[in-house]
Amino acid sequence: MHFDLLFFAVAVPAVLFAGVSKGGFAGGGAFASTPILALVIAPGHAVGLMLPLLMMMDVATLKPYWGKWDGTAAKLLLIGALPGIALGAAIYHLTNPNVFKLLIGAISIGFVAFQMARSTGLLRLEGHGVGPRAGLVSGFGTGFTSFVANAGSPPAAVYLLLKGVTKTEYQATNVIVFWIVNLIKFIPFLSLGIATHQTLLADLMLAPVALIGAWLGVKAHHAVPEKVFFALTYVLLVATGGKLIWDALI
Numbered sequence: 001m002h003f004d005l006l007f008f009a010v011a012v013p014a015v016l017f018a019g020v021s022k023g024g025f026a027g028g029g030a031f032a033s034t035p036i037l038a039l040v041i042a043p044g045h046a047v048g049l050m051l052p053l054l055m056m057m058d059v060a061t062l063k064p065y066w067g068k069w070d071g072t073a074a075k076l077l078l079i080g081a082l083p084g085i086a087l088g089a090a091i092y093h094l095t096n097p098n099v100f101k102l103l104i105g106a107i108s109i110g111f112v113a114f115q116m117a118r119s120t121g122l123l124r125l126e127g128h129g130v131g132p133r134a135g136l137v138s139g140f141g142t143g144f145t146s147f148v149a150n151a152g153s154p155p156a157a158v159y160l161l162l163k164g165v166t167k168t169e170y171q172a173t174n175v176i177v178f179w180i181v182n183l184i185k186f187i188p189f190l191s192l193g194i195a196t197h198q199t200l201l202a203d204l205m206l207a208p209v210a211l212i213g214a215w216l217g218v219k220a221h222h223a224v225p226e227k228v229f230f231a232l233t234y235v236l237l238v239a240t241g242g243k244l245i246w247d248a249l250i
Contacts, residue, residue, distance in 0.1 A: 074176055134163075
């Protein structure tokens with residue numbers, strides 16, 4: 001990893017965008033930062049670089065939602081996430097960077113398809129009712145996609161919306177689940193070389209950008225229409241995801 005002009009030209013906007021998403025738009029666009037970074041650094045290092053910054057943003061959201069989560073849902077998602085994280089670690093250990101590019105690209109475009117299907121009414125999930133097995137399966141998907149691309153929200157969202165939790169329970173459960181999942185991921189990230197001395201050094205340099213982004217997100221919450229922000233997010237994800245898939249296949 002080289003801390004040159006190109007790196008900062010891509011990393012600063014990517015981290016700033018993630019901070020704005022976390023601070024003002026419930027984190028829905030924060031995932032876009034990983035595929036953007038993967039355009040200029042190794043995909044695994046892009047995931048490892050973003051993890052501590054996302055953890056820092058997570059801590060900022062813990063206090064307002066403490067104790068307001070659905071305890072049963074959180075436990076099922078976390079139990080299911082453990083083997084998902086283990087599978088992600090195994091795949092990283094056994095595959096080359098092109099596989100990670102392909103996975104991150106596919107998850108990027110899949111994330112957009114999932115969100116658009118929800119927003120247009122093609123996919124209606126709220127309040128259908130589900131059992132514990134669905135929570136474990138969703139947790140597995142959450143752990144796996146979170147490990148390979150910091151993108152665990154869609155599997156968790158499917159379960160929580162089917163379960164019919166309230167808006168506050170939904171947000172609080174996401175906060176506590178992803179805070180713990182990110183903490184669990186950090187040790188294998190270090191052992192597999194996903195998080196390195198270089199990515200941690202980059203985190204130190206980019207931490208102020210992340211905090212500024214979160215502050216801007218709070219300010220932008222009422223000033224910027226949510227549809228405009230997420231439209232930009234989806235364009236970025238499709239463009240970067242498509243580029244990563246192309247690079248992996250050629």
